[in-house]
Amino acid sequence: MLYIQDASFVDWRTLRIRRGHLKVAPGPKGDVRFVSRIPQGASVLDCSGRLVTKSFVIAHHHLYSALALGMPLPPRAPRNFAQMLKLVWWNLDRKLDAEMVRACALAGGIEAAKCGATFLIDHHSSPNATRGSLDIIASALDDIGLSHLLCLELSDRDGERRREEGLAETNRYLSGRQGLVGLHASFTVSDGLLKRAVALAETHATGIHAHVAEALSDENDCIRRRGIRILERFSAAGALRSPKTILAHGLHLDKKERAIFRRSPAWLVQNQESNQNNGVGDFDSAGLGGRLMLGTDGLNADMLASTRAAYLAGRARGGMSPLDAYRRLRKAHEYLAVNGFTGDGENNLVILDYAPPTPVTPANLAAHFLYGLGRCHVESVISAGRLIVRRRRMVGVDEDKIREFTSKQAEKLWRRL
Ligand SMILES: [Zn+2]
Numbered sequence: 001m002l003y004i005q006d007a008s009f010v011d012w013r014t015l016r017i018r019r020g021h022l023k024v025a026p027g028p029k030g031d032v033r034f035v036s037r038i039p040q041g042a043s044v045l046d047c048s049g050r051l052v053t054k055s056f057v058i059a060h061h062h063l064y065s066a067l068a069l070g071m072p073l074p075p076r077a078p079r080n081f082a083q084m085l086k087l088v089w090w091n092l093d094r095k096l097d098a099e100m101v102r103a104c105a106l107a108g109g110i111e112a113a114k115c116g117a118t119f120l121i122d123h124h125s126s127p128n129a130t131r132g133s134l135d136i137i138a139s140a141l142d143d144i145g146l147s148h149l150l151c152l153e154l155s156d157r158d159g160e161r162r163r164e165e166g167l168a169e170t171n172r173y174l175s176g177r178q179g180l181v182g183l184h185a186s187f188t189v190s191d192g193l194l195k196r197a198v199a200l201a202e203t204h205a206t207g208i209h210a211h212v213a214e215a216l217s218d219e220n221d222c223i224r225r226r227g228i229r230i231l232e233r234f235s236a237a238g239a240l241r242s243p244k245t246i247l248a249h250g251l252h253l254d255k256k257e258r259a260i261f262r263r264s265p266a267w268l269v270q271n272q273e274s275n276q277n278n279g280v281g282d283f284d285s286a287g288l289g290g291r292l293m294l295g296t297d298g299l300n301a302d303m304l305a306s307t308r309a310a311y312l313a314g315r316a317r318g319g320m321s322p323l324d325a326y327r328r329l330r331k332a333h334e335y336l337a338v339n340g341f342t343g344d345g346e347n348n349l350v351i352l353d354y355a356p357p358t359p360v361t362p363a364n365l366a367a368h369f370l371y372g373l374g375r376c377h378v379e380s381v382i383s384a385g386r387l388i389v390r391r392r393r394m395v396g397v398d399e400d401k402i403r404e405f406t407s408k409q410a411e412k413l414w415r416r417l
Pocket residue numbers: 060061062123211248297
């Protein structure tokens with residue numbers, strides 16, 4: 001049992017602040033309670049002057065890109081999104097072997113933990129190291145102490161054998177653990193694969209996790225080849241039937257598709273920083289309803305930065321308040337709760353060493369989230385009631401040793417690019 005001494009505890013739902021000692025129960029169903037005193041000999045984390053609140057969820061992530069930080073540039077600069085995939089990401093993911101997949105998960109997982117995230121919804125791709133890849137990632141994240149909802153990116157882009165391996169790996173993984181059925185995006189997924197992915201998701205009572213209309217070319221491909229738009233296609237195939245289904249991006253959905261999405265129980269993830277980095281368009285929440293979450297799309301693991309980016313883009317478009325942006329950050333907790341996924345209990349906490357020069361109140365907390373707080377304030381992190389980051393150092397894993405390993409794997413990967 002872990003005790004937090006003298007916390008300024010922020011209720012993530014109401015933003016009410018209460019000072020006192022907290023008792024944090026361990027385990028997937030552990031809760032957090034105020035106590036009047038801390039028993040002698042108990043395990044205590046002193047949090048005087050710190051804000052303590054619920055940790056973050058990354059609703060769309062790509063751990064497989066963790067070793068890309070600082071990698072050599074492609075031989076020629078991509079001129080559009082299709083070239084970006086071909087020259088950069090598909091070149092990288094094809095070079096990943098099992099050791100590198102583990103290095104990615106460890107490097108990305110540690111970064112996420114140090115940014116205050118305790119739950120990752122990941123979309124994985126390593127076409128030449130598919131078998132067992134989801135277990136490798138799961139075990140790395142388990143070692144770090146992070147909860148997860150994984151999937152493997154199914155696609156026809158690397159031919160029949162790779163597609164079949166992906167389906168088999170997904171089926172094998174979902175037979176033992178919670179996860180989703182991943183699809184790359186409409187333009188690399190055949191009708192046959194789409195149908196089989198939906199059937200596989202139904203077999204395991206789960207949803208689809210797919211990129212949708214990230215670039216205009218994805219929509220144009222669907223219209224050209226099938227005469228319909230992506231969400232018409234996905235909806236007709238049953239891919240939007242599950243409330244567990246996650247669509248990433250949705251930048252180029254038209255009015256009709258927005259209505260299809262709104263009528264479905266599916267969720268959409270905005271990845272603002274990534275969209276700007278790729279220059280693929282602007283996210284517009286108009287007509288999409290309330291099932292919107294935020295992700296990083298593998299660009300980093302910093303949900304505070306992602307929220308700020310979504311907020312500033314929303315400001316530029318007009319009408320977004322700090323509270324709107326804060327609520328979008330927190331929407332992922334609802335997605336996980338209503339769908340019965342485990343690992344996002346109240347005993348997941350981030351301890352923020354944040355001492356602004358102005359008062360912090362329930363009324364202005366959202367503004368502090370948007371204008372004041374950053375990853376530099378994340379001091380300690382508790383996942384499922386267990387300390388995983390203590391005063392900016394990892395607790396359960398040897399981060400120096402891991403850094404040596406991931407750095408070696410990155411060099412190996414970069415040589416192959
Ligand atoms: Zn993505």
